[in-house]
Amino acid sequence: DIVLTQSPGTLSLSPGERATLSCRASQRIISNTLAWYQQKPGQAPRLLISSASSRATGIPDRFSGSGSGTDFTLTISRLEPEDFAVYYCQQYGSAPPNTFGQGTKLEIK
Amino acid sequence: QVQLQESGPGLVKPSQTLSLTCTVSGGSIGSGGHYWSWIRQPAGKGPEWIGRILDSGYTNYNPSLRSRVTMSVDTSKNQFSLNMISVTAADTAVYYCAREGIFKSPFDLWGQGILVTVSS
Numbered sequence: 001d002i003v004l005t006q007s008p009g010t011l012s013l014s015p016g017e018r019a020t021l022s023c024r025a026s027q028r029i030i031s032n033t034l035a036w037y038q039q040k041p042g043q044a045p046r047l048l049i050s051s052a053s054s055r056a057t058g059i060p061d062r063f064s065g066s067g068s069g070t071d072f073t074l075t076i077s078r079l080e081p082e083d084f085a086v087y088y089c090q091q092y093g094s095a096p097p098n099t100f101g102q103g104t105k106l107e108i109k
Numbered sequence: 110q111v112q113l114q115e116s117g118p119g120l121v122k123p124s125q126t127l128s129l130t131c132t133v134s135g136g137s138i139g140s141g142g143h144y145w146s147w148i149r150q151p152a153g154k155g156p157e158w159i160g161r162i163l164d165s166g167y168t169n170y171n172p173s174l175r176s177r178v179t180m181s182v183d184t185s186k187n188q189f190s191l192n193m194i195s196v197t198a199a200d201t202a203v204y205y206c207a208r209e210g211i212f213k214s215p216f217d218l219w220g221q222g223i224l225v226t227v228s229s
Contacts, residue, residue, distance in 0.1 A: 001172075031213070033213050035216075037216075043221075044207075044219035044220065044221055044222050045156065045216070045219060046219075047215055047216065047217050050214070050215045090156075090215060090216075092209070092213055092214060095169075095213070096160075096161070096169040096170070096171065097169075097171045097173075098146075098158040098209075098216075099158070100155045100156045100157070100158070101155055102154065102155045103154075103155050
C-alpha cells in the first residue's frame, strides 16, 4: 500500500497569509491521482482538489494543488477565516486500497 | 442533488457485529458509473477506507479488514450496507459512506457520518 506522509502536523498562520501544505508518498503516484480534502469539526471531508491540481466544483481559486511523482503541495494563497481546518491528501490511482495521509491541522496564529 | 445518509446503532458490544446502512437519495445506485464506499475515521486520526461496492454487487475490501467485513447492495431500496464482525474498541470511529467514480476517482460525495462506539 502507498503510505502518505503529510507535513507539517500543525501549521499556525494568520488570515491573509499564504499556507503551504505537503504530502509525500512512499512510492510514485500514477497519473497524479492525488486528491486534497478539507475537514471541519463535526463534518465530513470535502473534496478540494483532484488529479493533483484540478479544483473541484465550487472551490475558490485561492486553493491550488501542484506536484507529481511522490511530492505534492496544497497552497492556499490568502487565508480566509473559514479556511482554518484539517487537510488530508489521498491517493486513488493505486486503489484498492485508497489511502489517506494523517492530516495537517491549519490553525489561527 | 444526490445525498448520502448513514444509519445504524451508535453502540455495539465487543465481539458483536457492526451493521450500518447508507441510503442514497436524489439519484439511483442502479444507474451505474460509481463505486459506493465505506470509510471510517477514529477520533483525531486520518480516514481509513474500508471497502466499496458496485450496483452489480462486485466488491473490493481493504486487505487489513477483509476477514471481518462484508458489504451488500439493495438497488430496489437505493441502499448499500456494511457488516463488520468481531468488533473491538479499536473499531470505534465515525463511519462515513461515500461515492467515487468508476475510473480512478476521488470521493466526491460523503454522508454526514455516524459515530459507532464499541463498548460493553
